[in-house]
Every structure is written in C-alpha cells, then in structure tokens.
Amino acid sequence: MESNKHYVVGIFNDEDVLLHAVEHIREKGVKIQEVYSPFPVHGLDDALGYRRSRLPIASFLFGMTGTILALATQMLMLGYDWPMIIGGKNFVSLPPFIPVTFEFTVLLAAFGMVGTFLVVSDLKPYKWPRTFDIRSTDDKHVMAIDLASNKLSKDQISQILKDNGAEEVNEKNF
Amino acid sequence: MAAEEKYEFKSGTKKTLLILGVVGLVLFALGVFQASRPAHHEEKKASAAIENKLVASNDDHAAADGAKAESHEEEGGVWPMVMKRIKTSLWHNNVYFTGLGIIGLFFIAIQYAAQAGWSAPIKRIPLAIGHWIPIAGILTLGIWFFSNHDLFHWTHSYLYDKAGGHYDKALDGKGGFFFWPLAHGSFPAFYVIRMVVFFGLWFLFFNLIKKHMLAEDLEGGTSHWLKIRKFAAIFLIIFAVSSSVSAWDWVMSIDPHWFSTMNGWYVFASWWVSGLALITLLVTFLKDAGYLKQVNANHLHDLGKFIFGFSIFWTYIWFSQYLLIFYANIPEETVYFIQRRSVSPYSWVFFTNLILNFVLPFLLLMPRDAKRQLSTLKVVCVIVLVGHWFDFYNMITPGVMQFHGGLGFLEIGLGLVFISAFLYVVLNSLSKFPLVAKQHPMMEESMHHHI
Numbered sequence: 001m002e003s004n005k006h007y008v009v010g011i012f013n014d015e016d017v018l019l020h021a022v023e024h025i026r027e028k029g030v031k032i033q034e035v036y037s038p039f040p041v042h043g044l045d046d047a048l049g050y051r052r053s054r055l056p057i058a059s060f061l062f063g064m065t066g067t068i069l070a071l072a073t074q075m076l077m078l079g080y081d082w083p084m085i086i087g088g089k090n091f092v093s094l095p096p097f098i099p100v101t102f103e104f105t106v107l108l109a110a111f112g113m114v115g116t117f118l119v120v121s122d123l124k125p126y127k128w129p130r131t132f133d134i135r136s137t138d139d140k141h142v143m144a145i146d147l148a149s150n151k152l153s154k155d156q157i158s159q160i161l162k163d164n165g166a167e168e169v170n171e172k173n174f
Numbered sequence: 175m176a177a178e179e180k181y182e183f184k185s186g187t188k189k190t191l192l193i194l195g196v197v198g199l200v201l202f203a204l205g206v207f208q209a210s211r212p213a214h215h216e217e218k219k220a221s222a223a224i225e226n227k228l229v230a231s232n233d234d235h236a237a238a239d240g241a242k243a244e245s246h247e248e249e250g251g252v253w254p255m256v257m258k259r260i261k262t263s264l265w266h267n268n269v270y271f272t273g274l275g276i277i278g279l280f281f282i283a284i285q286y287a288a289q290a291g292w293s294a295p296i297k298r299i300p301l302a303i304g305h306w307i308p309i310a311g312i313l314t315l316g317i318w319f320f321s322n323h324d325l326f327h328w329t330h331s332y333l334y335d336k337a338g339g340h341y342d343k344a345l346d347g348k349g350g351f352f353f354w355p356l357a358h359g360s361f362p363a364f365y366v367i368r369m370v371v372f373f374g375l376w377f378l379f380f381n382l383i384k385k386h387m388l389a390e391d392l393e394g395g396t397s398h399w400l401k402i403r404k405f406a407a408i409f410l411i412i413f414a415v416s417s418s419v420s421a422w423d424w425v426m427s428i429d430p431h432w433f434s435t436m437n438g439w440y441v442f443a444s445w446w447v448s449g450l451a452l453i454t455l456l457v458t459f460l461k462d463a464g465y466l467k468q469v470n471a472n473h474l475h476d477l478g479k480f481i482f483g484f485s486i487f488w489t490y491i492w493f494s495q496y497l498l499i500f501y502a503n504i505p506e507e508t509v510y511f512i513q514r515r516s517v518s519p520y521s522w523v524f525f526t527n528l529i530l531n532f533v534l535p536f537l538l539l540m541p542r543d544a545k546r547q548l549s550t551l552k553v554v555c556v557i558v559l560v561g562h563w564f565d566f567y568n569m570i571t572p573g574v575m576q577f578h579g580g581l582g583f584l585e586i587g588l589g590l591v592f593i594s595a596f597l598y599v600v601l602n603s604l605s606k607f608p609l610v611a612k613q614h615p616m617m618e619e620s621m622h623h624h625i
Binding site: 042043052056060087088089095096098099 | 493496497500501503540541542624
C-alpha cells in the first residue's frame with residue numbers, strides 16, 4: 001500500500017506528564033493532530049486548545065426541523081387532507097398534537113446528532129479507523145503529530161517528544 | 175480548606191428591604207381603596223353576561239357556586255368582596271412563600287441523600303431559606319383560621335346538612351378527608367391536624383439537619399455528614415407524602431368539586447423550580463457582593479441545569495394535567511380550565527404563566543454559556559420566580575374570586591410585603607453562621623468540580 005501520510009507518534013504512560021507535554025509541545029509551535037487515551041483526561045481538551053464542539057447547534061437545528069415537520073404533518077393531514085372528528089375536538093386542535101411533536105423533536109435531534117457525530121468523527125460505515133498505536137485502548141496515551149502540517153523535521157519533533165517525557169517515539173505511515 | 179467567611183447583613187440592605195415593604199403596604203392600601211370603590215355599571219353587566227354564558231354551557235356545581243357567591247355579595251355591598259380578595263391574596267402569597275421555605279430544606283436533603291459533592295459551598299443558602307418554615311407555619315394557620323369560609327367553600331356547615339336546601343352530596347362524600355373523626359360540617363379536625371403535623375415535622379427535620387451542619391463546622395469528621403444523610407433520607411419520604419397532601423389541602427380544596435391526580439406533583443414542581451431559582455438568585459447576588467469565592471462557573475452551570483430541567487419538568491406536569499382534562503372533557507373537570515383560560519379575567523395570566531415558566535427559561539437557558547454566566551442566570555431566575563408567583567395566582571385566585579378577581583396594586587403590594595419579610599428572615603439567618611461550610615467532607619471534591 002502506498003503511504004502518503006507520515007506521523008510521529010509519542011507514547012506516554014502518565015496523564016500528568018502527558019498534560020504538561022501537550023502544553024510544552026504546543027508552546028514550541030508544534031501542531032498536535034490528536035491525542036488518544038484509554039480514559040477521559042480532565043483538562044486535555046483545554047490543553048490541546050480545541051474549540052468547543054458545535055454539535056449542540058446541529059442538535060437544536062435538527063430538533064427544530066422535527067418540531068416543524070411534526071406540526072405541519074399533523075395539521076395538514078388531520079386538518080385539510082383527510083379531516084376526521086376525533087373525540088369531538090376541532091380538526092386542528094393543538095393539545096393532542098403536542099406529544100407527537102415532542103417525540104418527533106427528540107427523535108430527530110437524537111438521530112441527527114448521532115449521525116452528525118459519526119460523520120464529523122470519521123466513523124462512517126466501511127471506514128476503517130486509523131490506529132496509531134493499539135495500546136491507546138489499553139494503558140498508554142498516544143500523541144499523533146502530522147509531519148505535513150509541521151515545519152520542523154521528523155528528528156526535531158522526536159527530540160521534543162522525548163524531552164517532554166514520551167516513553168517511546170515511533171513513526172507511522174498510512 | 176475555606177477560610178472563615180460570614181455574610182454581613184448591612185444596614186443598607188435592611189433599609190432597602192424596609193423600603194420595599196413600605197412600598198408594598200402603600201400599594202396594598204391603594205389597591206384596597208381602588209377595589210372598594212363601586213364597580214362601573216358596564217363592567218358588571220359584562221361579567222354577568224359571561225357568567226350567564228358559562229352557566230348555560232356548563233350546568234354544573236362550580237358554576238352554580240359562582241352564581242350563588244354573586245347573589246350573596248350583592249346584598250352586603252362591596253366590602254365583603256374586598257375582604258375576600260385580601261384574604262385570597264394573603265393565602266396565595268403564603269402558599270408560594272411556604273413552598274420557597276420548605277424547598278430550602280428539600281434541596282439540602284436531596285444533596286445529602288444523593289451524596290452530591292458539587293453543592294458543598296452553597297448549602298448554607300438553602301439552609302438560610304429554610305428558616306422561613308416556622309414563620310410559614312404560624313402564617314398558614316393564622317391565615318387559614320382568619321379566612322376559612324371565604325377561601326374554602328367546603329368549610330360551610332350547611333353543605334353537609336341533609337335536611338337543608340344546600341346539601342351537597344359530592345362534598346359530603348369527601349367530608350371524611352376534612353372532618354374525620356368529627357361529624358361532617360363541624361370542625362375540620364383532620365385537616366387542621368395535618369397542617370400542624372406537617373409543619374411540625376418539617377421544622378423538626380430542619381432543626382436536626384441544621385444542628386448537625388453547624389456542629390460539623392466545629393468538629394469536622396464524617397459522622398455529622400452521615401447523620402444528616404440519614405435524616406435527609408427520612409425527611410424525603412415524609413416530604414413525598416406531605417408535599418402532595420398539603421397541595422390537596424391548601425390548593426386543590428379551594429375548588430372542592432374539582433379533582434386532578436396531577437395536582438400534588440404540579441404544586442411540588444412549581445415550588446421546587448421557584449426554590450431552585452431563589453437559591454441561584456441568592457448565589458448570584460452574594461457572588462456580586464464579593465462573597466462565595468469558592469463558587470465558580472461549574473457550580474453555576476449545575477444550578478442553571480437544575481432550573482432548565484425543572485422548568486421543563488413543570489411544563490410536563492402542567493401539560494399532562496391539561497391534556498387529560500381537555501381530552502376527557504368531563505364538565506366537572508373542564509370547568510377548572512374554562513374559569514382560567516376562556517371566559518374570565520384570568521386568561522392573560524393563564525398564558526403569561528406558560529410564557530414565563532416554559533418558553534423563556536427554555537430558550538434563554540439552552541446555550542451552555544447562558545448557564546455559566548451570572549447575568550443571564552439572574553434574569554432567568556427573576557423570570558421564573560415571578561412566573562411561579564403568577565402560577566400560584568392562577569391556581570388559587572380564580573377558584574375563590576370567580577369573576578370578581580383582579581390582579582392590581584392590592585396583589586402586587588401584598589407580594590412585595592411578603593418578599594421583604596421573607597428576604598429579611600433569610601438574610602438575617604444567613605448572617606448568623608459561616609457562609610461556607612468549614613469542614614465539609616466534600617469541599618475538596620467540590621473545588622475540583624468540572625463540567
């Protein structure tokens with residue numbers, strides 16, 4: 001297989017060392033692609049300088065879509081397309097529509113959010129995830145640095161990683 | 175460990191509260207003067223027309239009651255009606271502020287029973303709010319005995335007299351709930367005993383929990399925390415029953431022919447979310463005044479989520495009650511909502527209630543940042559507190575005042591008097607003990623709280 005993406009991969013054992021390493025490495029101007037860890041590390045997102053996820057906005061928009069679709073469907077079907085007398089109520093009476101509207105809002109918000117999350121996190125079906133080091137699912141923290149997005153050479157980055165407490169520094173090509 | 179921090183009840187704050195109370199009294203007097211002037215002829219005609227419409231469309235007990243009430247009041251001039259309105263407003267404010275007080279204790283109990291760590295630095299605020307419980311007990315008993323016949327239709331003894339013309343079979347069937355073990359129509363022993371027992375139990379558990387919370391400041395360790403957790407668990411069981419029964423007693427029995435299985439939860443939800451808003455509001459004001467350094471955006475976020483979540487919970491209960499009654503369409507149930515929503519002076523309150531308590535908190539508190547900032551939280555808390563004052567108005571006033579109620583200087587004035595007295599008690603007790611627990615076993619956890 002032809003490899004056109006080159007990464008330097010640092011392996012860390014301790015999360016405190018990792019957190020300080022992330023800060024120092026970013027101070028040196030190295031761009032970190034991603035850090036993989038077997039458990040949530042508090043403060044890692046802030047240290048990596050991630051922007052806040054915009055997933056809640058997507059969720060809100062999906063939810064609003066659900067609300068509007070559900071209300072419109074019920075009003076058009078029961079009010080105009082095929083009016084039926086149910087329980088002696090008006091054809092378009094709001095209270096009985098609310099439970100359906102609520103459920104549809106929640107359904108679309110949830111499905112939309114999960115779908116969006118899968119797409120933006122590269123977890124699409126038939127997409128084989130890149131594993132930088134299998135031990136990130138067990139007991140090691142793994143830091144991946146993309147050489148293409150950094151000006152420093154491979155050796156310089158390896159040295160910086162070692163200086164900041166990386167146990168091993170490997171190379172990974174995809 | 176937090177250093178000694180004490181809230182200082184400054185004379186400036188006292189003066190502000192006093193002015194608030196005086197303004198309230200002036201508005202109240204103005205309202206009484208306004209209400210005691212004879213009503214305009216045209217207004218009377220209009221309300222009579224509405225009333226006829228309702229009686230014609232809903233030929234049931236409550237509407238007939240309304241007609242009866244009016245015929246009584248025509249004879250005695252305008253003063254009985256004004257007195258009735260004052261008593262209604264007193265009861266309305268009293269039920270609302272009683273709820274705020276008891277929610278102070280309930281909040282603490284929830285935190286201990288759930289072994290929550292995040293709330294450690296703010297627990298003294300609900301503790302201070304709980305100091306209203308004994309005063310609420312005295313006020314509730316006092317106002318009840320002062321106004322029982324005016325507020326509670328079921329207290330009239332002629333309703334239980336089989337020989338009399340006013341015999342009410344439905345109420346006689348429910349009589350045991352009020353009068354047991356005495357004869358129906360005599361002294362409502364069971365009802366009054368419940369009232370006394372509930373306040374007694376609440377006050378007892380408040381004192382037990384307070385004693386151990388303050389002893390922990392001096393002695394430290396975990397033994398006090400464990401004891402409070404035990405008391406909290408017992409209190410929660412008691413409160414589960416007493417909050418529902420007090421809602422039936424103090425709110426639902428105003429419309430004695432009407433019944434709703436959701437009403438106990440509805441009153442509790444209203445109390446709970448307004449209590450949460452009050453706790454949060456006091457936290458924001460204390461932080462603005464430079465206190466509570468330990469409380470950061472994460473703690474505010476949790477309080478904000480509480481208000482957001484329970485505003486939706488309240489709406490859920492509101493809607494569950496409304497939808498079932500709307501769909502079943504049984505006259506003795508629907509009259510409750512017809513009185514409030516369709517043909518009465520209360521319909522604007524009915525819809526304002528939904529906007530203030532659902533739409534605004536829902537939209538304003540949805541973004542993450544809104545829950546982490548003092549400014550937005552403050553706005554939402556005030557909206558929720560005012561909104562639930564309207565909510566209790568909507569529950570209590572239409573049932574008593576029928577078509578003669580109003581919301582003017584009289585109600586707002588009394589509300590201000592209650593706010594001023596309530597805040598005086600709360601802030602005064604807050605200044606009596608350290609503002610932040612000194613040796614709380616979970617303080618360290620709370621300092622690292624991160625969401």
